[in-house]
Amino acid sequence: MSPQxxxxxxxxxQKSGRLTEHSLDLLARCGLxxxxxxxxxxxxxxxxxxxxxxxxxxxxxxxxRDDVCDLGIVGANVLEEKRLAFAAAGDTAPFTIVRKLDFGxxxxxxxxxxxxxxxxxADLAGRRIATSYPHIVGEFLRRQxxxxxxxxxxxxxxxxxxxxRADVICDLVSTGGTLRANHLREEDTILDSVxxxxxxxxxxxxxxxxxxxxxxxxxxxxxxxxxxxxxxxxAPRAALAExxxxxxxxxxxxxxxxxxxxxxxxxHAVCRENxxxxxxxxxxxxxxxxxxxxxxxxxxx
Ligand code: PRT
Ligand code: ZN
Numbered sequence: 001m002s003p004q005x006x007x008x009x010x011x012x013x014q015k016s017g018r019l020t021e022h023s024l025d026l027l028a029r030c031g032l033x034x035x036x037x038x039x040x041x042x043x044x045x046x047x048x049x050x051x052x053x054x055x056x057x058x059x060x061x062x063x064x065r066d067d068v069c070d071l072g073i074v075g076a077n078v079l080e081e082k083r084l085a086f087a088a089a090g091d092t093a094p095f096t097i098v099r100k101l102d103f104g105x106x107x108x109x110x111x112x113x114x115x116x117x118x119x120x121x122a123d124l125a126g127r128r129i130a131t132s133y134p135h136i137v138g139e140f141l142r143r144q145x146x147x148x149x150x151x152x153x154x155x156x157x158x159x160x161x162x163x164x165r166a167d168v169i170c171d172l173v174s175t176g177g178t179l180r181a182n183h184l185r186e187e188d189t190i191l192d193s194v195x196x197x198x199x200x201x202x203x204x205x206x207x208x209x210x211x212x213x214x215x216x217x218x219x220x221x222x223x224x225x226x227x228x229x230x231x232x233x234x235a236p237r238a239a240l241a242e243x244x245x246x247x248x249x250x251x252x253x254x255x256x257x258x259x260x261x262x263x264x265x266x267x268h269a270v271c272r273e274n275x276x277x278x279x280x281x282x283x284x285x286x287x288x289x290x291x292x293x294x295x296x297x298x299x300x301x
Contacts (some may be wrong), residue, residue: 006205007049007205007207007208008045008049008050008051008208009049009050009051009070009071009208009211009212009215010050010051010052010053010068010069010070010071011027011050011051011052011053011069011070011071011072011073012052012053012055012059012060012063012064012068012069012071012072012073012074013027013052013053013054013055013060013072013073014054014055014056014057014060014073014074015041015054015055015056016054017057018104019057019073019074019075019103019104019195020054022101022103022104022195023073023195024043024052026073026101026103026219026222027050027052029222030215030218030219030222031047031048031218032045032047032048032050032052033045033046033047033048034046034051034052040054041053041054041055042054048211049207049208049211050211050215053068053069057074057075057078058078058082060072060073060074060078060198061074061078061079061082061083061086061094061095061198062082062094064094064095064198064199064200065086065091065094065095065200067200067202069200070199070200070204070208070212071197071198071199071200071212071215072095072197072198073101073195073196073197073198074195074196074198075104075106075193075194075195075196076097076100076191076192076193076194076195076196077106077108077133077136077172077191077193079095079097079196079198080133080135080136080191080193081133081134081135081136082094083095084135084136084138084139085135088135093201094201095198095199095200095201096198096199096200096201097196097197097198098196098197098198098199098216099196099197099216099219099220100194100195100196101194101195101196101197101219101223102194102223102226102227103194103195104193104194104195105174105192105193105194106172106173106174106193107172107173107174107189107191107192107193108133108136108170108171108172108173108189108190108191108193109170109171109173109186109187109188109189109190110124110129110168110169110170110186110187110188110189110190111158111168111169111170111171111173111179111184111185111186111187112167112168112184112185112187113161113167113183113184113185114183114184114185116167116168116185118185118187120188121140121144121146121188122144122146124141124144124146124148124168125146125147125148126147126148127148127149127166127167127168128148128149128151128165128166128167128168129148129149129150129151129166129167129168129169129170130151130152130153130157130160130161130165130166130168130169130170130171131150131151131152131153131157131169131170131171132152132153132154132155132157132171133170134150134152136170136190136191137150137170137190138150140190151165151166153165157169157170157171158171158178158179158182158184159182161182161184162182169184170190172193173186173189197216197219199212217300218300221298221299221300221301224272224299225296225297225298225299227272227273227274228270228271228272228273228296228299229270229271229274229275229293229294229295229296230268230269230270230271230293230294230295230296231247231250231267231268231269231270231271231275231291231292231293231294232266232267232268232290232291232292232294233266233267233283233288233289233290233291233292234258234264234265234266234267234288234289234290235264235265235266235267235286235287235288235289236263236264236287237262237263237264237265238263238287239286239287239288240255240265240267242286242287243267243283243286243287243288244267244269246279246282246283246286247267247269247271247279247283248271248272248273248274248275248279249271249272249273250269250270250271250272253267253268253269254267254268254269255267256268267288270296270299275293280293
Protein backbone atom coordinates (compact mmCIF):
# COMPACT_ATOMS: atom_id res chain seq x y z
CA MET A 1 0.00 0.00 0.00
CA SER A 2 1.51 3.37 -0.93
CA PRO A 3 2.04 5.98 1.81
CA GLN A 4 -0.12 8.45 -0.18
CA UNK A 5 -3.14 6.16 -0.12
CA UNK A 6 -6.14 8.08 1.32
CA UNK A 7 -7.28 4.88 3.04
CA UNK A 8 -4.29 5.04 5.34
CA UNK A 9 -4.82 6.24 8.89
CA UNK A 10 -2.95 9.36 9.94
CA UNK A 11 -2.22 9.70 13.63
CA UNK A 12 -0.78 12.91 15.08
CA UNK A 13 1.83 12.57 17.80
CA GLN A 14 3.96 15.15 19.62
CA LYS A 15 7.19 15.74 17.65
CA SER A 16 9.50 16.48 20.53
CA GLY A 17 8.47 16.61 24.16
CA ARG A 18 7.27 14.68 27.14
CA LEU A 19 4.73 12.59 25.20
CA THR A 20 6.86 11.71 22.18
CA GLU A 21 8.68 8.63 23.43
CA HIS A 22 5.61 7.21 25.20
CA SER A 23 3.39 7.75 22.13
CA LEU A 24 5.81 6.19 19.64
CA ASP A 25 6.50 3.34 22.04
CA LEU A 26 2.75 2.68 22.35
CA LEU A 27 2.38 2.50 18.56
CA ALA A 28 5.43 0.23 18.31
CA ARG A 29 3.94 -2.07 20.94
CA CYS A 30 0.75 -2.15 18.84
CA GLY A 31 2.92 -3.73 16.15
CA LEU A 32 3.61 -0.65 13.99
CA UNK A 33 6.97 -0.56 12.24
CA UNK A 34 7.74 2.73 10.52
CA UNK A 35 10.42 4.67 8.72
CA UNK A 36 10.90 8.42 9.06
CA UNK A 37 10.25 10.60 6.00
CA UNK A 38 13.03 12.86 4.78
CA UNK A 39 11.34 15.93 6.29
CA UNK A 40 11.23 14.17 9.70
CA UNK A 41 7.55 15.16 9.95
CA UNK A 42 5.95 11.91 8.86
CA UNK A 43 6.74 8.34 9.86
CA UNK A 44 5.43 5.96 7.21
CA UNK A 45 4.01 2.73 8.56
CA UNK A 46 5.78 -0.17 6.82
CA UNK A 47 3.62 -3.09 7.93
CA UNK A 48 0.26 -1.44 8.79
CA UNK A 49 -1.79 1.20 6.90
CA UNK A 50 -0.95 3.79 9.57
CA UNK A 51 1.26 6.88 9.19
CA UNK A 52 2.40 9.07 12.07
CA UNK A 53 2.52 12.86 11.79
CA UNK A 54 5.00 14.52 14.17
CA UNK A 55 3.78 17.96 15.28
CA UNK A 56 3.53 20.30 18.30
CA UNK A 57 1.09 18.95 20.85
CA UNK A 58 -1.02 22.13 20.71
CA UNK A 59 -1.68 21.55 16.99
CA UNK A 60 -2.99 17.99 17.42
CA UNK A 61 -6.65 18.77 18.36
CA UNK A 62 -6.94 21.14 15.37
CA UNK A 63 -5.41 18.63 12.95
CA UNK A 64 -7.99 16.03 14.02
CA ARG A 65 -10.81 18.58 13.86
CA ASP A 66 -9.77 19.67 10.37
CA ASP A 67 -9.54 16.05 9.14
CA VAL A 68 -5.83 16.31 8.40
CA CYS A 69 -5.43 13.44 10.88
CA ASP A 70 -7.88 10.72 11.92
CA LEU A 71 -6.39 10.14 15.36
CA GLY A 72 -4.14 12.00 17.77
CA ILE A 73 -2.38 11.47 21.08
CA VAL A 74 -2.39 14.49 23.37
CA GLY A 75 -2.77 15.50 27.03
CA ALA A 76 -6.26 16.09 28.45
CA ASN A 77 -5.05 19.56 29.52
CA VAL A 78 -4.48 20.58 25.89
CA LEU A 79 -7.70 18.88 24.80
CA GLU A 80 -9.83 20.71 27.34
CA GLU A 81 -8.25 24.07 26.52
CA LYS A 82 -8.80 23.55 22.79
CA ARG A 83 -12.30 22.15 23.29
CA LEU A 84 -13.32 25.35 25.11
CA ALA A 85 -11.59 27.52 22.48
CA PHE A 86 -13.33 25.70 19.61
CA ALA A 87 -16.68 25.84 21.44
CA ALA A 88 -16.27 29.60 21.91
CA ALA A 89 -15.87 29.80 18.12
CA GLY A 90 -19.05 27.75 17.60
CA ASP A 91 -17.53 24.29 16.99
CA THR A 92 -18.89 22.00 19.67
CA ALA A 93 -17.79 18.61 18.28
CA PRO A 94 -14.18 19.00 17.09
CA PHE A 95 -12.94 15.57 18.23
CA THR A 96 -13.93 12.59 20.34
CA ILE A 97 -11.82 11.28 23.21
CA VAL A 98 -11.75 7.52 22.64
CA ARG A 99 -9.14 6.24 25.11
CA LYS A 100 -7.36 7.44 28.23
CA LEU A 101 -3.73 6.26 28.03
CA ASP A 102 -1.35 5.40 30.83
CA PHE A 103 1.23 8.18 30.55
CA GLY A 104 1.58 11.98 30.80
CA UNK A 105 -0.09 12.18 34.20
CA UNK A 106 -0.16 15.71 35.63
CA UNK A 107 -2.58 18.20 37.15
CA UNK A 108 -3.52 21.80 36.48
CA UNK A 109 -3.37 23.63 39.79
CA UNK A 110 -3.40 27.11 41.22
CA UNK A 111 -0.19 28.03 43.03
CA UNK A 112 0.49 31.05 45.19
CA UNK A 113 3.66 32.68 46.59
CA UNK A 114 4.81 30.88 49.74
CA UNK A 115 3.92 33.80 52.00
CA UNK A 116 0.43 34.39 50.57
CA UNK A 117 -2.47 33.10 52.68
CA UNK A 118 -5.06 30.94 50.88
CA UNK A 119 -8.48 29.85 52.10
CA UNK A 120 -9.76 28.55 48.79
CA UNK A 121 -10.66 29.58 45.23
CA ALA A 122 -12.72 32.52 46.52
CA ASP A 123 -9.35 34.19 47.25
CA LEU A 124 -8.85 34.49 43.48
CA ALA A 125 -11.37 37.35 43.34
CA GLY A 126 -9.75 40.52 42.03
CA ARG A 127 -6.38 38.78 41.49
CA ARG A 128 -4.23 38.50 38.37
CA ILE A 129 -3.75 34.86 37.36
CA ALA A 130 -0.93 33.88 35.00
CA THR A 131 -1.59 30.75 32.93
CA SER A 132 -1.13 29.04 29.57
CA TYR A 133 -4.71 27.76 29.92
CA PRO A 134 -6.86 30.93 29.70
CA HIS A 135 -10.01 29.09 28.57
CA ILE A 136 -9.90 26.48 31.34
CA VAL A 137 -9.17 29.10 33.98
CA GLY A 138 -11.83 31.44 32.53
CA GLU A 139 -14.41 28.65 32.61
CA PHE A 140 -13.46 27.78 36.22
CA LEU A 141 -13.86 31.42 37.29
CA ARG A 142 -17.24 31.64 35.53
CA ARG A 143 -18.49 28.50 37.27
CA GLN A 144 -17.32 29.78 40.63
CA UNK A 145 -18.89 33.19 39.95
CA UNK A 146 -15.53 34.91 40.47
CA UNK A 147 -14.11 38.03 38.80
CA UNK A 148 -10.34 37.94 38.24
CA UNK A 149 -8.01 38.86 35.40
CA UNK A 150 -6.33 36.13 33.41
CA UNK A 151 -2.86 36.94 32.09
CA UNK A 152 -1.86 34.58 29.29
CA UNK A 153 1.71 33.21 29.34
CA UNK A 154 2.95 30.78 26.71
CA UNK A 155 5.66 29.33 28.96
CA UNK A 156 7.63 29.87 32.19
CA UNK A 157 4.39 30.72 33.99
CA UNK A 158 6.05 30.11 37.35
CA UNK A 159 8.16 33.27 37.10
CA UNK A 160 5.13 35.58 36.57
CA UNK A 161 4.68 36.46 40.29
CA UNK A 162 8.41 37.20 40.62
CA UNK A 163 8.20 39.52 37.59
CA UNK A 164 5.25 41.31 39.17
CA ARG A 165 3.02 40.23 36.26
CA ALA A 166 0.59 38.15 38.35
CA ASP A 167 -0.44 37.37 41.94
CA VAL A 168 -1.24 33.71 41.39
CA ILE A 169 -0.47 31.14 38.70
CA CYS A 170 -2.39 28.21 37.27
CA ASP A 171 -0.01 25.70 35.71
CA LEU A 172 0.71 22.01 35.22
CA VAL A 173 2.28 20.23 38.14
CA SER A 174 3.76 16.77 38.22
CA THR A 175 6.28 16.37 41.06
CA GLY A 176 5.84 19.92 42.42
CA GLY A 177 9.62 20.54 42.16
CA THR A 178 9.27 23.53 39.80
CA LEU A 179 6.81 25.26 42.12
CA ARG A 180 9.04 24.71 45.15
CA ALA A 181 12.09 26.00 43.27
CA ASN A 182 10.16 29.18 42.54
CA HIS A 183 8.86 29.60 46.11
CA LEU A 184 5.30 28.85 45.12
CA ARG A 185 2.80 26.64 46.98
CA GLU A 186 0.36 24.39 45.19
CA GLU A 187 -3.27 24.94 46.14
CA ASP A 188 -6.51 23.85 44.42
CA THR A 189 -6.32 21.51 41.41
CA ILE A 190 -8.82 22.24 38.64
CA LEU A 191 -7.98 19.44 36.20
CA ASP A 192 -6.36 16.00 36.47
CA SER A 193 -4.76 15.20 33.16
CA VAL A 194 -3.52 12.13 31.34
CA UNK A 195 -2.65 11.55 27.69
CA UNK A 196 -5.61 10.59 25.59
CA UNK A 197 -6.33 9.20 22.16
CA UNK A 198 -8.68 11.37 20.13
CA UNK A 199 -10.52 10.56 16.96
CA UNK A 200 -12.30 12.53 14.30
CA UNK A 201 -16.07 12.53 14.98
CA UNK A 202 -16.68 12.29 11.21
CA UNK A 203 -17.47 9.05 9.44
CA UNK A 204 -14.41 7.52 7.80
CA UNK A 205 -14.32 4.98 4.93
CA UNK A 206 -15.01 1.38 6.03
CA UNK A 207 -11.45 0.09 5.51
CA UNK A 208 -10.00 2.89 7.57
CA UNK A 209 -12.66 2.52 10.28
CA UNK A 210 -11.84 -1.17 10.60
CA UNK A 211 -8.14 -0.45 11.13
CA UNK A 212 -8.96 2.30 13.61
CA UNK A 213 -10.97 -0.22 15.65
CA UNK A 214 -8.16 -2.77 15.42
CA UNK A 215 -5.64 -0.19 16.61
CA UNK A 216 -7.86 0.74 19.58
CA UNK A 217 -8.19 -2.94 20.55
CA UNK A 218 -4.41 -3.32 20.39
CA UNK A 219 -3.98 -0.20 22.53
CA UNK A 220 -6.35 -1.72 25.11
CA UNK A 221 -4.23 -4.87 25.04
CA UNK A 222 -0.98 -2.92 25.50
CA UNK A 223 -2.40 -0.97 28.46
CA UNK A 224 -3.75 -4.12 30.09
CA UNK A 225 -0.44 -5.90 29.60
CA UNK A 226 1.55 -3.12 31.23
CA UNK A 227 -0.66 -3.41 34.29
CA UNK A 228 -0.77 -7.20 34.32
CA UNK A 229 1.37 -9.98 35.71
CA UNK A 230 1.17 -13.76 35.41
CA UNK A 231 1.52 -15.43 38.78
CA UNK A 232 2.23 -19.09 39.52
CA UNK A 233 2.28 -20.62 43.00
CA UNK A 234 1.65 -23.73 45.04
CA ALA A 235 -1.08 -23.65 47.67
CA PRO A 236 -2.63 -25.96 50.22
CA ARG A 237 -6.01 -27.13 48.90
CA ALA A 238 -7.55 -25.96 52.18
CA ALA A 239 -6.36 -22.38 51.58
CA LEU A 240 -7.57 -22.19 47.96
CA ALA A 241 -10.44 -19.76 48.62
CA GLU A 242 -8.31 -17.40 50.72
CA UNK A 243 -5.41 -17.41 48.24
CA UNK A 244 -7.71 -16.77 45.28
CA UNK A 245 -9.20 -13.85 47.18
CA UNK A 246 -5.73 -12.36 47.75
CA UNK A 247 -4.68 -12.49 44.07
CA UNK A 248 -5.00 -8.88 42.87
CA UNK A 249 -7.51 -8.30 40.06
CA UNK A 250 -7.59 -11.91 38.88
CA UNK A 251 -10.62 -13.73 37.54
CA UNK A 252 -11.03 -17.51 37.71
CA UNK A 253 -7.46 -18.76 38.23
CA UNK A 254 -6.39 -22.10 36.77
CA UNK A 255 -6.06 -24.74 39.51
CA UNK A 256 -4.02 -27.88 38.74
CA UNK A 257 -3.22 -30.97 40.79
CA UNK A 258 0.39 -31.53 41.89
CA UNK A 259 1.81 -34.97 41.18
CA UNK A 260 1.92 -37.04 44.37
CA UNK A 261 0.46 -34.28 46.59
CA UNK A 262 -3.20 -34.66 47.53
CA UNK A 263 -3.09 -31.70 49.91
CA UNK A 264 -1.57 -29.15 47.48
CA UNK A 265 -2.44 -27.58 44.12
CA UNK A 266 -0.72 -25.31 41.63
CA UNK A 267 -2.48 -22.02 40.86
CA HIS A 268 -1.84 -19.94 37.74
CA ALA A 269 -3.54 -16.58 37.32
CA VAL A 270 -3.34 -13.38 35.30
CA CYS A 271 -3.42 -10.47 37.74
CA ARG A 272 -4.62 -7.27 36.14
CA GLU A 273 -2.94 -5.15 38.73
CA ASN A 274 0.65 -4.96 39.78
CA UNK A 275 1.71 -7.66 42.21
CA UNK A 276 3.56 -5.99 45.07
CA UNK A 277 5.90 -7.60 47.64
CA UNK A 278 3.20 -7.03 50.28
CA UNK A 279 0.79 -9.23 48.31
CA UNK A 280 3.38 -12.01 48.01
CA UNK A 281 4.00 -11.79 51.75
CA UNK A 282 0.25 -12.07 52.45
CA UNK A 283 0.00 -15.04 50.06
CA UNK A 284 2.88 -16.73 51.85
CA UNK A 285 1.15 -16.15 55.18
CA UNK A 286 -1.94 -17.83 53.75
CA UNK A 287 0.16 -20.91 52.90
CA UNK A 288 1.37 -20.23 49.33
CA UNK A 289 4.85 -21.34 48.29
CA UNK A 290 7.05 -21.49 45.15
CA UNK A 291 5.68 -18.17 43.92
CA UNK A 292 6.73 -16.86 40.50
CA UNK A 293 5.58 -13.52 39.06
CA UNK A 294 6.12 -13.10 35.31
CA UNK A 295 5.55 -10.20 32.92
CA UNK A 296 2.81 -10.61 30.32
CA UNK A 297 3.87 -9.81 26.76
CA UNK A 298 0.64 -9.69 24.77
CA UNK A 299 -3.03 -9.92 25.65
CA UNK A 300 -6.13 -9.90 23.43
CA UNK A 301 -9.67 -10.49 24.62
O1 PRT B 1 6.67 21.78 21.81
P1 PRT B 1 5.33 21.32 22.26
O2 PRT B 1 4.28 22.40 22.24
O3 PRT B 1 4.89 20.08 21.54
O4 PRT B 1 5.52 20.84 23.75
P2 PRT B 1 5.15 21.54 25.13
O5 PRT B 1 6.36 22.24 25.62
O6 PRT B 1 3.87 22.31 25.03
O7 PRT B 1 4.79 20.30 26.03
P3 PRT B 1 5.66 19.31 26.97
O8 PRT B 1 6.44 18.38 26.11
O9 PRT B 1 6.37 20.04 28.04
O10 PRT B 1 4.43 18.54 27.66
C1 PRT B 1 3.54 17.81 26.89
C2 PRT B 1 2.43 17.28 27.79
O11 PRT B 1 2.99 16.49 28.85
C3 PRT B 1 1.61 18.33 28.54
O12 PRT B 1 0.64 18.96 27.73
C4 PRT B 1 0.98 17.49 29.64
O13 PRT B 1 -0.15 16.82 29.15
C5 PRT B 1 2.08 16.45 29.94
N1 PRT B 1 2.83 16.73 31.19
C6 PRT B 1 2.98 15.86 32.20
C7 PRT B 1 3.47 17.85 31.53
C8 PRT B 1 4.02 17.65 32.79
N2 PRT B 1 3.71 16.39 33.19
C9 PRT B 1 4.79 18.70 33.41
N3 PRT B 1 5.25 18.52 34.53
N4 PRT B 1 3.66 19.02 30.87
C10 PRT B 1 4.39 19.99 31.44
N5 PRT B 1 4.95 19.88 32.68
C11 PRT B 1 5.75 21.06 33.14
C12 PRT B 1 4.91 22.13 33.85
O14 PRT B 1 4.35 23.02 32.90
C13 PRT B 1 5.93 22.81 34.75
O15 PRT B 1 6.71 23.74 34.03
O16 PRT B 1 6.72 20.68 34.08
C14 PRT B 1 6.83 21.65 35.11
C15 PRT B 1 6.35 21.08 36.41
O17 PRT B 1 6.85 19.82 36.64
P4 PRT B 1 7.20 19.37 38.13
O18 PRT B 1 7.54 17.91 38.02
O19 PRT B 1 8.35 20.21 38.58
O20 PRT B 1 5.95 19.60 38.96
ZN1 ZN C 1 2.70 22.60 23.54
